[in-house]
Amino acid sequence: MNSTDGCTTSSPSGSGLDSAVALFHSLSDATRLAIVRRLAGGEARVADLVAELGLAQSTVSAHVACLRDCALVVGRPQGRQVFYSLARPELLDLLAAAETLLAATGQAVALCPNYGTDSTSPQTVKKFS
Template sequence: MPTPSDDRNSDDSPAPALDDLESTAELHALGPAACLFKSLGDETRLTILQHLSLGEHRVVDLTDHLGLAQSTVSAHLACLRDCGLVVSRPKGRASMWSLAVPELLALLRSAELLLEATGDSVTLCPTHESTIAGATSPHADREERG
């Protein structure tokens, strides 16, 4: 006598190919890495991380260094904290912010070495040109007319 589980497996749809499953698993496994690099893909957050690589800072110190509003710096710190890249500890009425993991310094240094090796290639890439400070999209004319 067939069981309900037999009915579920008896449809005519093909089973997913092993290669498709492996590709999906690989993409899923890369998701956290993509999120990490998105968190590092902002110039302000990178500047904050550079300052924190020198030691602990208060938000007021970072706002002075960066010339940004306290709310802006706090929002970027919250993003970095939520990604596990920075931590804070109370000191009086202030919070002292620092890097959460020393491996972040090695990653930032590797990025510097990669930029030295590739030169201006990244900044000249038309895909990313619109995200570079002061640059406009190569398609801006068409987008405005479009």
């Protein structure tokens, strides 16, 4: 079990899937996806994200830290501020592929009893765009 700023992952021992599990777990939260979506449009400070997402600064900071620790976002210090941006353009390719897969499966993901949008589970699948 790995844990970094609230990003906890686990996979079967010796499966060799730890990195993939960590990547998909880092993107499995609606707030982190909203941050990634916003950063796809250009860099932003935590204060900008707080204003745009309507969440507490501590919440946004924790999610940005998770994404940063997973090497999905990077910070560019400028004076006393830090401007965050996506670290890798491949992330947008991954999310575009996810959109294609969601379109191809229709309602199958939304109706999933474990993670679908109608699930009572705290982790619900949200469309990226």
